[in-house]
Amino acid sequence: MERAQRILCVDDEDFNLELLETLLVPHGYEVETASDGKAALELLSKKTIDLVLADVNMPVMNGHELCRAVQADPDLRHIPVVMITSLDNRENKLKSMEAGAAEFLSKPIDPAELLLRVRNMLGYRAYEEAFTYLIHSLARAAEANDIDTGNHILRVGEYSALIARELGLPEKYVENLRLQATLHDVGKVHVPSHILRKDGPLDAAEMEEMKKHPGFGALIIGDHPRLESGRKIALCHHEKWDGTGYPEGLKGEQIPLEARIVAIADCYDALRNSRVYKPCYDHAGAVRIITEGDARLKPEHFDPKVLEIFKRVAPQLEALYEKMKDAPPPGGGGTLMIK
Ligand SMILES: [Fe+2]
Known part of the structure; x- marks a missing residue:
């Protein structure tokens, strides 16, 4: 009962x-x-x-x-x-x-x-609860083919909300971003799992396949006004401030703000997470790569204002990562994770 x-x-x-x-x-x-x-x-x-x-x-x-x-x-x-x-x-x-x-x-x-x-x-x-639950279900469904990323999607939502709040954005924007950021990779449901789970770097053809996930994500989310920011995030979270991202090569403020925020949150968590084809970094290592760059990443990829906030809230991001890395996912544990 x-x-x-x-x-x-x-x-x-x-x-x-x-x-x-x-x-x-x-x-x-x-x-x-x-x-x-x-x-x-x-x-x-x-x-x-x-x-x-x-x-x-x-x-x-x-x-x-x-x-x-x-x-x-x-x-x-x-x-x-x-x-x-x-x-x-x-x-x-x-x-x-x-x-x-x-x-x-x-x-x-x-x-x-x-x-x-x-x-x-x-x-x-x-x-509201039913809406949130369904958004999370959709986000989790898209992870079914992917390597086990733990609570990656939820952590990206929390980091994004923290950064947005620190940027001084209104509470409603912050709450909406917390939820809809979890949809950033929903298009991966169309990417073959042998690519998502490949034990090594992707070749050029595989990379091309991978680069389709933002477009697929936008198609899946569609054009309902309530999901507008989710669609923008899915489509633009791999765009880079200096114009070297994909799928469109958008530059600077052409990239929607919510996608600029999620880009840095996604990057931090991807660096922290153990992936089969690259080492995982501790907090200081992940922050160093984002703020100083390495072979793949450059600080110029990020909105300078968002990067400043990222540096300021980095200790809080670490605390969120530690708190959420082993926490059971929401929805009574009904996840689709593949080990
Ligand atoms: Fe992505």
């Missing part, structure tokens, strides 16, 4: 918690309670929570701080936080939005509004 949807209510006043509980429990929701942001975070680290309803003014850690902490944690940021506030003013709403609140409710609580907002938020979340 499916578990009931679980809502964490956070308020320093017991009366308000009891009220929320009284309203939500008869509608089949499970309710957990916490009296401040810190206690809420502790609970979130232990239990699966689907939605947070949080008061703004609380001791120890207020609602805005809680919201920001949820947003900053990769394991929690998918959970919508609804702010409940009696301070129904513009400044407070802007602060809540800035902190990443998904919705607002005003005190005193209107029971009908509360239930509708909760139902809508949980419904929207289910749709």
